[in-house]
Amino acid sequence: DTAVSQTPKYLVTQMGNDKSIKCEQNLGHDTMYWYKQDSKKFLKIMFSYNNKELIINETVPNRFSPKSPDKAHLNLHINSLELGDSAVYFCASSLLRGSAETQYFGPGTRLLVL
Amino acid sequence: AQSVSQHNHHVILSEAASLELGCNYSYGGTVNLFWYVQYPGQHLQLLLKYFSGDPLVKGIKGFEAEFLKSKFSFNLRKPSVQWSDTAEYFCAGAAGNMLTFGGGTRLMVKP
Numbered sequence: 001d002t003a004v005s006q007t008p009k010y011l012v013t014q015m016g017n018d019k020s021i022k023c024e025q026n027l028g029h030d031t032m033y034w035y036k037q038d039s040k041k042f043l044k045i046m047f048s049y050n051n052k053e054l055i056i057n058e059t060v061p062n063r064f065s066p067k068s069p070d071k072a073h074l075n076l077h078i079n080s081l082e083l084g085d086s087a088v089y090f091c092a093s094s095l096l097r098g099s100a101e102t103q104y105f106g107p108g109t110r111l112l113v114l
Numbered sequence: 115a116q117s118v119s120q121h122n123h124h125v126i127l128s129e130a131a132s133l134e135l136g137c138n139y140s141y142g143g144t145v146n147l148f149w150y151v152q153y154p155g156q157h158l159q160l161l162l163k164y165f166s167g168d169p170l171v172k173g174i175k176g177f178e179a180e181f182l183k184s185k186f187s188f189n190l191r192k193p194s195v196q197w198s199d200t201a202e203y204f205c206a207g208a209a210g211n212m213l214t215f216g217g218g219t220r221l222m223v224k225p
């Protein structure tokens with residue numbers, strides 16, 4: 001059973017397009033996250049939602065818009081894709097919000113913008 | 115500002131060698147510290163975490179880490195590595211709701 005799943009696994013698209021990545025967790029967790037891992041493997045938080053409420057919104061272009069229809073899902077929509085958006089995007093979840101919580105990561109979505 | 119740094123970007127070891135990966139953090143108050151591992155082509159998995167109590171934390175697969183408050187460090191250790199430990203290792207610190215990752219250390223274990 002996959003705890004945190006993401007679709008698609010791979011996404012290749014042209015500059016200027018709009019795309020969405022979906023994330024679902026079946027762990028019953030309250031908090032979900034999106035991270036971006038660049039080509040040098042550096043991981044950075046983008047957004048976090050707790051029970052459908054946005055609680056972390058790091059310095060991310062407003063072309064990126066997260067949406068949480070319910071606490072088990074956190075989707076990421078990206079408008080007007082740019083070359084620099086090429087990265088691996090990881091979704092994660094934790095039982096509760098808070099610094100002591102372990103985050104469980106999805107398999108990642110490899111986005112390549114041409 | 116909160117930050118986590120890992121000084122070793124690439125480490126190459128032979129099987130059975132001992133491992134120590136450095137991690138330093140910079141936080142103003144209480145901090146919780148984690149080590150995650152990312153095997154080739156896979157997602158991040160938790161190796162171990164520290165949030166209070168015994169500063170020597172034992173994790174999965176024979177890994178351990180020691181929280182040294184005086185040195186702002188949380189180094190990862192394993193007495194004898196195996197080829198299957200080849201992976202990227204990330205130290206992370208959490209304060210509030212934010213998890214901040216270090217730059218990662220790529221470990222290659224030669225058989």
